[in-house]
Amino acid sequence: MIRINNKNSKSRYKRILLKLSGESFLGKGKESINFDFIKKVAGDIKKIKNLGYNLGIVVGGGNIIRGRDSKEYSINQEDVDKMGMIATFINAISLSAILNKFNIKNKVLNIFEMGIYGERYNIKAANKYFKDGLVLIFAGGTGKVGVTNDTNSALRAKETNCDVILKATNVDGVYNKDPRKYKNAIKYNSLTFQEAIDQKLQVMDQKAFEICRKSKIPIVVFNLHKKDNLKKAILGKDIGTMVE
Numbered sequence: 001m002i003r004i005n006n007k008n009s010k011s012r013y014k015r016i017l018l019k020l021s022g023e024s025f026l027g028k029g030k031e032s033i034n035f036d037f038i039k040k041v042a043g044d045i046k047k048i049k050n051l052g053y054n055l056g057i058v059v060g061g062g063n064i065i066r067g068r069d070s071k072e073y074s075i076n077q078e079d080v081d082k083m084g085m086i087a088t089f090i091n092a093i094s095l096s097a098i099l100n101k102f103n104i105k106n107k108v109l110n111i112f113e114m115g116i117y118g119e120r121y122n123i124k125a126a127n128k129y130f131k132d133g134l135v136l137i138f139a140g141g142t143g144k145v146g147v148t149n150d151t152n153s154a155l156r157a158k159e160t161n162c163d164v165i166l167k168a169t170n171v172d173g174v175y176n177k178d179p180r181k182y183k184n185a186i187k188y189n190s191l192t193f194q195e196a197i198d199q200k201l202q203v204m205d206q207k208a209f210e211i212c213r214k215s216k217i218p219i220v221v222f223n224l225h226k227k228d229n230l231k232k233a234i235l236g237k238d239i240g241t242m243v244e
Contacts, residue, residue, distance in 0.1 A: 013234060016048075016164055019167045020060065021060045021168070022091060051231075054130045058153045088149075091139070109138055111138075118139065147207075158212075164220060170225055172226070212243075
């Protein structure tokens with residue numbers, strides 16, 4: 001797992017990219033956004049910021065619309081992808097609003113020009129905001145149809161010199177098959193990028209793996225819904241699965 005390099009349990013990582021899926025924002029019943037969940041995440045983020053870490057967050061839009069369901073909607077895949085990119089803006093603004101309530105300085109950076117709804121993303125500005133101690137929320141994916149948010153996360157991590165990608169999920173790591181369906185599923189504590197690719201494990205897509213492998217950015221897959229797991233992942237506690 002994550003290596004600890006001093007007695008105070010400080011992580012070797014200082015700048016972190018957190019990937020939040022759109023599905024994690026999903027509310028109950030007819031609600032598209034679970035604000036109780038966002039408040040929980042904001043509380044976790046506050047603890048992290050108090051420890052002095054830089055944090056960037058890539059948000060998905062799957063709680064509103066999912067690109068892989070284009071056939072179910074009977075509409076063009078390209079149009080669904082466009083809607084999905086717009087959906088990420090809604091989640092980004094929701095997260096930003098709650099972070100403001102927690103007095104956490106943050107900035108929404110959109111891949112598109114969106115006027116008052118955040119600032120357009122550029123690498124130089126993003127790195128400056130990190131140095132200023134802001135939490136950055138990246139919205140809009142890459143701006144290109146057919147490109148996953150996995151790849152977007154890898155690109156943002158590379159461009160902003162992040163030390164690690166934390167992929168938040170609703171299971172406690174990477175398994176050889178879905179642990180929610182198969183009781184005999186085996187969990188991996190660690191994997192190489194090549195092993196994940198060869199075994200076709202559904203952690204991130206191949207393009208994202210290639211970017212992370214070339215840039216030497218490890219990925220930690222963990223369960224965000226357990227108390228203090230985000231903080232534990234950063235501090236190197238024995239949770240989740242590391243891919244490097």
